Amino acid sequence: xxxxxxxxxxxxxxxxxxxxxxxxxGFLVFIIIGTVLLKTPIATEVPISWLDALxxxxxxxxxxxxxxxxxxxxxxxxGELVIMTLMQIGGLGLMTFSVLILMMLRKKVGLHxxxxxxxxxxxxxxxxxxxxxxxxxxxIFSISIEAIAFLLLTIRWVPEFGWEQGLHQSLFHSISAFNxxxxxxxxxxxxxFVGDPIxxxxxxxxxxxxxxxxxxxxxxxxxxxxxxxxLHSKLMIVGTLSINIVALFTLFVLEYSNPAxxxxxxxxxxLWGSYFQAVTxxxxxxxxxxxxEMTVPSILVLMMLMFIGAGSGSTGSGIKVxxxxxxxxxxxxYLRGKNxxxxxxxxxxxxxxxxxxxxxxxxxxxIFVAVFILSITEKAPFLVIVFEVISAFGTVGxxxxxxxxxxxxxxxxxxxxxxxxxxxxxTLAFVFARQRKKSSIxxxxxxxxxx
Numbered sequence: 001x002x003x004x005x006x007x008x009x010x011x012x013x014x015x016x017x018x019x020x021x022x023x024x025x026g027f028l029v030f031i032i033i034g035t036v037l038l039k040t041p042i043a044t045e046v047p048i049s050w051l052d053a054l055x056x057x058x059x060x061x062x063x064x065x066x067x068x069x070x071x072x073x074x075x076x077x078x079g080e081l082v083i084m085t086l087m088q089i090g091g092l093g094l095m096t097f098s099v100l101i102l103m104m105l106r107k108k109v110g111l112h113x114x115x116x117x118x119x120x121x122x123x124x125x126x127x128x129x130x131x132x133x134x135x136x137x138x139x140i141f142s143i144s145i146e147a148i149a150f151l152l153l154t155i156r157w158v159p160e161f162g163w164e165q166g167l168h169q170s171l172f173h174s175i176s177a178f179n180x181x182x183x184x185x186x187x188x189x190x191x192x193f194v195g196d197p198i199x200x201x202x203x204x205x206x207x208x209x210x211x212x213x214x215x216x217x218x219x220x221x222x223x224x225x226x227x228x229x230x231l232h233s234k235l236m237i238v239g240t241l242s243i244n245i246v247a248l249f250t251l252f253v254l255e256y257s258n259p260a261x262x263x264x265x266x267x268x269x270x271l272w273g274s275y276f277q278a279v280t281x282x283x284x285x286x287x288x289x290x291x292x293e294m295t296v297p298s299i300l301v302l303m304m305l306m307f308i309g310a311g312s313g314s315t316g317s318g319i320k321v322x323x324x325x326x327x328x329x330x331x332x333x334y335l336r337g338k339n340x341x342x343x344x345x346x347x348x349x350x351x352x353x354x355x356x357x358x359x360x361x362x363x364x365x366x367i368f369v370a371v372f373i374l375s376i377t378e379k380a381p382f383l384v385i386v387f388e389v390i391s392a393f394g395t396v397g398x399x400x401x402x403x404x405x406x407x408x409x410x411x412x413x414x415x416x417x418x419x420x421x422x423x424x425x426x427t428l429a430f431v432f433a434r435q436r437k438k439s440s441i442x443x444x445x446x447x448x449x450x451x
Contacts, residue, residue: 024423027090030061031419034086043079051411058415060086062422063315065182065285065397066388068404068411072185077168083183084175090422091179091210091315092142137221138214142178149174149206156198177206180316182285182397190276194262194288195269200276207284208244211310212236231346232322236311239321240282243308247278250301260293281305283316285397292400296383299400303387306394307363317395317421319363326356362425367393370417378402378410392417 034057037043039050048056048069055068060083069075075083150170158166169185176183184190193199209217219233226234252274255261262270276288281302291302309318326341330353333341341348370389378385380402388402392414406414 027061027419027423030086030089031057034058034061034082037082038075038079042076043082044075046074048074051408055411055415056083057086058418059397060181060183061090062317062395062418063087063090063179063181063283064392064395064418064421065176065184066392066399066403066414066418067183067397068406070187071183072187080168080172080185084172087175087179087181087183091181092138137218141214141217142210145206145209146174146178149178149202152198152202156196156202173203174206177203177284177286178210178315180207180210180283180285180310180314180395182280182283184286189287191288191290194273194276195265197272200272200288203286204276204279204284207282207286207316208240208279210315211282211284212240213311213314216311231344231348232312234344235322235325239325240311243282243305243321244279247281247301247305248275251278251298254295254298254301255289258293258295261289277302278305281394281396281398282308283310283318283394283396285391285395287398291398299383299387302398303390306390306396306398307367309394309396317393317424319359319425323356323359326353327360330356359425363393366417366420366425370413373413374410377407377413378405380405388414389417393421395421
């Protein structure tokens, strides 16, 4: 049962909000604040519309990376700082920052705040007692990783762009990459560095680490051995490695002879380009290849990767790697005639399978509705529309070129998709769901013909 929290905005009145509703409301508040700040004259080089400011703020706080204006040219240093702040808050979680502020002010973190933080980070199985320690480690680890990446990128970019631009580019891309935001200050993202080992390793290292999930990172730090890790951590690590390796090999083969992507590159650059594009759809949003020029089979692979997404409690979105793996394992168990779904000598609880199924079905329905609407409002090929919708839902930020040509209504649809993708489809369902009540009534079971 999800605990209902009472807010008292006015004396004598009570508003009952559940953690999912407060989480959604928190994102909306920051979207509004970000929109207002980005619309101010000091934030932009050239005036932008309120809708474009709203789109950019939503894309930043949901760590998506889809853009309707050129980030590097449209915004001033102040505007880019606003975007960086929104990316950092959106990546680590709104309630994480609230709890950190309370802890720094030496205020007591109550049960309500802990429940909200647990909801914000999708930490359903984490005890409330260990949550504060996780938040501390999360913050320290995030800042440390971003700082190390910042230093490594300055070594590469300061000699090329000078101190001012080099430091600014390094800081912006470090925050954007770790939080899986995908915002870049270059109009072609990172295409100019397709064969650069430093950029490839640092940027992918950031968003793969951020996409694993904070519980996995803490688990690795504490246990220091694969066999001692929790089942969730094992599934995330094995799943991430397997998906990345399969995606790398597949894209390398599919794009090998494509002159518009890696066809004309040296062998090593082909591998770097394939590697980067194989791991970035896991909600990172950067690209080192022209997405619109990739082959149709490659586009389908990217859409599948964007739909799967990153890990629970991470800076990424999508249905999550563990959700995908649990559904695969449950299907295999059924086909093998097993009554239980197991992995690494552990049984996966039935309610976890039901939750994974619910996330999968809700996600597919949400994507279908958005694609249906955009197929009516937008003049673009069907594949391009589907790609854009899945990218927004997975808060990935990759695009085949449709974002900048969206109609006003189309932009609103993508804004909603980014919002749903970040808070999570199941959280969205709980936002509108009535409080569940336990019932003592039990009904007789009966078979239903399926398949």
